[in-house]
Amino acid sequence: MSDTKSPALRLNGPVLLQQLRELGEIGADPVAGGRTRVALTDDEKAGRDQLVAWMRELGLDVQIDRIGNIFGTLPCAPGARDAAGAMPRPLMMGSHIDTVINAGALDGCYGVLGGLAVARAFRDAGIVPSRPITVVAFTNEEGARFHPDMMGSLVHAGGLPLDEALDAIGTDGARLGDELVRIGYAGEMAPGTLVPHEYLELHIEQGPILEAEGLEIGVVENLQGISWQQITVQGNANHAGTTPTRLRHDAGYVAAATVAELRRIAVESGTTLATVGTMQLEPGVINVIPRKAVFTVDMRDPDEQRLTQSEARLADFLTKTAAQEGVRISTQRLARFEPVMFDAELTAAIEASAKRLGLSYKRMTSGAGHDAQMIARIAPAAMIFVPSRGGISHNPREHTDDAQLVRGAEVLLDVVARRLGAGQ
Amino acid sequence: MSDTKSPALRLNGPVLLQQLRELGEIGADPVAGGRTRVALTDDEKAGRDQLVAWMRELGLDVQIDRIGNIFGTLPCAPGARDAAGAMPRPLMMGSHIDTVINAGALDGCYGVLGGLAVARAFRDAGIVPSRPITVVAFTNEEGARFHPDMMGSLVHAGGLPLDEALDAIGTDGARLGDELVRIGYAGEMAPGTLVPHEYLELHIEQGPILEAEGLEIGVVENLQGISWQQITVQGNANHAGTTPTRLRHDAGYVAAATVAELRRIAVESGTTLATVGTMQLEPGVINVIPRKAVFTVDMRDPDEQRLTQSEARLADFLTKTAAQEGVRISTQRLARFEPVMFDAELTAAIEASAKRLGLSYKRMTSGAGHDAQMIARIAPAAMIFVPSRGGISHNPREHTDDAQLVRGAEVLLDVVARRLGAGQ
Structure with missing residues (x-):
């Protein structure tokens, strides 16, 4: 050269x-x-x-x-x-x-x-x-x-x-x-x-x-493709000391379980990155089961098909967990770039x-x-x-x-x- | 009578x-x-x-x-x-x-x-x-x-x-x-x-x-006996899009994994109740991995020995997870009644x-x-x-x-x- x-x-x-x-x-x-x-x-x-x-x-x-x-x-x-x-x-x-x-x-x-x-x-x-x-x-x-x-x-x-x-x-x-x-x-x-x-x-x-x-x-x-969502979980606020686990509709637990699942999605996909950077619990009291959780999900992948798969896996988890815990979950798309x-x-x-x-x-x-x-x-x-x-x-x-x-x-x-x- | x-x-x-x-x-x-x-x-x-x-x-x-x-x-x-x-x-x-x-x-x-x-x-x-x-x-x-x-x-x-x-x-x-x-x-x-x-x-x-x-x-x-703790996780804030999962020190993930573990502790103990009612993430930005998470744990059990066991299981989980994720965790006892x-x-x-x-x-x-x-x-x-x-x-x-x-x-x-x- x-x-x-x-x-x-x-x-x-x-x-x-x-x-x-x-x-x-x-x-x-x-x-x-x-x-x-x-x-x-x-x-x-x-x-x-x-x-x-x-x-x-x-x-x-x-x-x-x-x-x-x-x-x-x-x-x-x-x-x-x-x-x-x-x-x-x-x-x-x-x-x-x-x-x-x-x-x-x-x-x-x-x-x-x-x-x-x-x-x-x-x-x-x-x-x-x-x-x-x-x-x-x-x-x-x-x-x-x-x-x-x-x-x-x-x-x-x-x-x-x-x-x-x-x-x-x-x-x-x-x-x-x-x-x-x-x-x-x-x-x-x-x-x-x-x-x-x-x-x-x-x-x-x-x-x-x-x-x-x-x-x-x-x-x-x-x-990378970028997928931003805001997820709102609506459960029931109840007393932390008197509500048996099986009767709980704990919005905070569902949010936390989703964060843990996102880590599994990231690790198992090999290419997807997943981050929860924000989370608010309501009413936010030490001895009250959260009635509401709002959190954001940032997912990225250089491959569109794998990003779509990771989004779908998240959606499946939310549907399944909402039914198990008896909470309502709504998802708002904030941004999506291929x-x-x-x-x-x-x-x-x-x-x-x-x-x-x-x-x-x-x-x-x-x-x-x-x-x-x-x-x-x-x-x-x-x-x-x-x-x-x-x-x-x-x-x-x-x-x-x-x-x-x-x-x-x-x-x-x-x-x-x-x-x-x-x-x- | x-x-x-x-x-x-x-x-x-x-x-x-x-x-x-x-x-x-x-x-x-x-x-x-x-x-x-x-x-x-x-x-x-x-x-x-x-x-x-x-x-x-x-x-x-x-x-x-x-x-x-x-x-x-x-x-x-x-x-x-x-x-x-x-x-x-x-x-x-x-x-x-x-x-x-x-x-x-x-x-x-x-x-x-x-x-x-x-x-x-x-x-x-x-x-x-x-x-x-x-x-x-x-x-x-x-x-x-x-x-x-x-x-x-x-x-x-x-x-x-x-x-x-x-x-x-x-x-x-x-x-x-x-x-x-x-x-x-x-x-x-x-x-x-x-x-x-x-x-x-x-x-x-x-x-x-x-x-x-x-x-x-x-x-x-x-x-029930009552155990209240405040847990602080100190990780590193990094860009959600550029930080590989294996290089993350995600305080929010550790907090969420702990909430999920507490549910397992509650279900498997049969008698312990566990609630996370508050959680704050910092800096709290959608595309930044949380550098800090502060959350409270409310655990209750009518049996002192089982309450102590559940507390110990939580402490073990925190120690193990802190090492895996590369974060520092500190625990402050807020209340404890037998x-x-x-x-x-x-x-x-x-x-x-x-x-x-x-x-x-x-x-x-x-x-x-x-x-x-x-x-x-x-x-x-x-x-x-x-x-x-x-x-x-x-x-x-x-x-x-x-x-x-x-x-x-x-x-x-x-x-x-x-x-x-x-x-x-």
Whole structure:
């Protein structure tokens, strides 16, 4: 294999790291730690303003669409227009800059600023790309204030009508469309205008696998399907000391038995992950049998058929247990996404770049949801992961070593350069 | 068996039912339903004042001790003094008149006003008893504001130092001793002064057994031991989508598995009851593995050895599961009472009276805690139960039919009459 990377295309690691730190200061909480830039708040507006300023410094053409997605485009040579005079579709890179509460500095931001670093490498080298390079920050990926999450990329991909998204009501009662206007990011471009030729998203793993296996790069070839449900069990409240076990209709027991069954489902399936993150018991008194239990179920599997099987096994268990215990169970679907297979050609390109740069890597599944899964509906897409220390994310302790962050961006640059023929 | 009941000793059912209704009006909540007379509040003071007025109407000698227990005594004949000139110990009946929040009208009040009804029968018949008859209302049985519950009877029986009880701080920050003074019920008599010759407590079952079996009277021969624990599981919060099952330290799963194990312990023991009434998960987010779970365990068994075995089985399960899941578990004991065996002679007397009055009955265990279990430390004690509709208590829907309430009090009167030789 020859060295095919242009010596002129060089990733400026220090600037990337400096921008990650600077963006991470916006919304920082000196007491609780981390930073909070929940979508369409004043702090997130400040983050958007900084990003737009950096895009303009690089001479990118900044466009905002009606859901607030920010696109910064490095144009290609005018001669690249097709026969009809249209510009080629852009090679797009990006992620999001909104955060959860008390977040780390890397989730999302690394993909956006990594994209900027690639554009910067082209600028610094004076190379005009063969097709436009667009860096995007999608609106409201986290869903911490407005549902659904991954909203900007979902609207961009045509999966959610714009008006419905604009009418989303936040946890604070605010309407999303009004908040976009308030912070000055209700753009004029129709969502979906900029359909990517290909889409690449650089991201921290947010899981423990790369670190545990001592690897530097994750070549993300697919993304798990996600099933979110809220389950409500209605039993009878009765005295803990006087109600024989056989006469109980214990909503809390049924909820707990379901959590235990979900662990069995996960272990026996081999691929399904199942998590119960929330549970409320009513009335919540030490000597009263719970009359009501409300809990959530998060199930994931990279294989749609196995995810469906695990959902069915859960439903069977609920039906059987409801009858045994004499309780009523209702289930509300909160979210459901089928697994996503990323583009084989793009993942092969990522693997080749990791190899070429002498980095250790593995092909892997993304456990978390990402904007790339929405964009995969309209264009070839793939993702590049770098390790997360301890698998920790959505937490001030989220961390990836600087050298690993730079290596991930170098892989992204190498892939882009080769896709655009600039490195050959 | 001859008819040994004096024709002159007659239970006045209408007055008993009227007093239950009147006392039940004090602290009534017309919106939420039920009534709230939490210990040593203004509403409970109003209930105490009403009770004392009724005692005085019957010519009872009212005494208040330093923990606020109210005693109303119908004296015996002066000639009943012993050789040393001391009056015989009283036959004592009673319970409590404090309530939980939005309570029924019967829990506790029925035992106190049933005792008054017995004293009234003696007064109405003009019979002077062979030993004093004392009706008692113990302070703070419910423990809704001040811990521990069953406090007045526990202090009376010498199981809790007076000063410690007076220093109890309520859920509202008030000191119990100060509240007693404020409402005018800090009496002067030393606790434990009036040691009963025998103690009888009439109470609603607060459980479903009598109703389910179509029986009128419960002859309570023992009271379950109670073990209350709070268990804290400390795991690691991690992303629900990216953390393989084998790498999880899921505090919520461990809590749920413990609830499921407690059901197995209950079923396999045959006698242990186990309830988890409260559970909190942290951080409580749908896609985050819980880092912390806090839950309570209420275990009861009429047999001390089996209760200890069930506690040990729970402890073993926690140790084993903590190691398997890689979590830390700590256990805090909140309360522990050994089972109480009531007095065999008194329970036989209750059974005989139920039979004599032609009532259906069964010997049974009290699942709930009662003042009688404390008084059993210092005197022969027993309890009489009447059915609770649906087993419901601590709730505005608590209900026992009037006819059943009257029959229970008639059993109490018959037992007292025979213990005092007045019915023969």
